[in-house]
Amino acid sequence: MAQGTHRDAVVSFAPLRPRLIRVAYRMLGSVADAEDVVQEAFIRWMDVDREAVREPEAYLRRTVTRLCLDQLKSARHSRETYVGPWLPDPVVEDAEDEEDVTLPLMLALERLSPLERAAFLLHDVFGVGFEEIAGTIDRDPAACRQLAARARMHVREARPRYRLGKQRGLEIASAFFAASRSGDMTALGAMLAQDVSMHSDGGGKRPAAVVPVLGLRQVMQVHKALAVLFGKYGSTLVRVGLINGLPGFVTREADGEFQTTALDIEDGRITGIYVMRNPDKLRHLH
Structure with missing residues (x-):
């Protein structure tokens, strides 16, 4: 691959990386796994015809979400056999979380199916429309709405009732x-x-x-x-x-x-x- 093409991929991907990491971490609860998934998305990004991609962020978000869904399937067994309570990797932040996803909510997400988790996070947390979600998880928009609504019902109690200063x-x-x-x-x-x-x-x-x-x-x-x-x-x-x-x-x-x-x-x-x-x-x- 030509160096210029590689540089172009880096330049277009770099501004989106932090957002993609947040999506992957919310899906997986693991910093290392999130970074691996986003790196795999970048490798795939280098190999696509980027000029044909009209919305790079949507394309990469879809790629990351699908990789996370694959990862969650293999993570189920390891979570079930984990020694003691499982908690997501701690992320220490200086500023308040713009997406308002706290640790109790991440634990509640663990009780959802992978598709419910994806639909809820993409729509309720990251503001993605159901048309895009449908293309991401291979379900029609109506089914995606049902998945998000079912997830919302399960995690309602875990969402903060008010924000402590x-x-x-x-x-x-x-x-x-x-x-x-x-x-x-x-x-x-x-x-x-x-x-x-x-x-x-x-x-x-x-x-x-x-x-x-x-x-x-x-x-x-x-x-x-x-x-x-x-x-x-x-x-x-x-x-x-x-x-x-x-x-x-x-x-x-x-x-x-x-x-x-x-x-x-x-x-x-x-x-x-x-x-x-x-x-x-x-x-x-x-």
């Missing part, structure tokens, strides 16, 4: 870090809702709860035990920020590995704690 959320995250590491159980308990839940993903590679911890009393018991370990071995704050759209923080733990903690907050109380410990899912943070 970023600064307030980060203040709560900072206070949670301080209380959990110092062992201030009074301060910690005051931040938690009665029905709080804690989900920790170690992937069988680092210690983590193999089932979600449910309820205020149980979550407090876990943090009381953890505070002893933090006091003995240490836990260093790396940064506070938004993790998958939720307030949270990144720490370096006693084993030298990163850890992320994301907090779902409603009415000023923490209702969900999501801790990522699987080193494979934290590698991109380095």
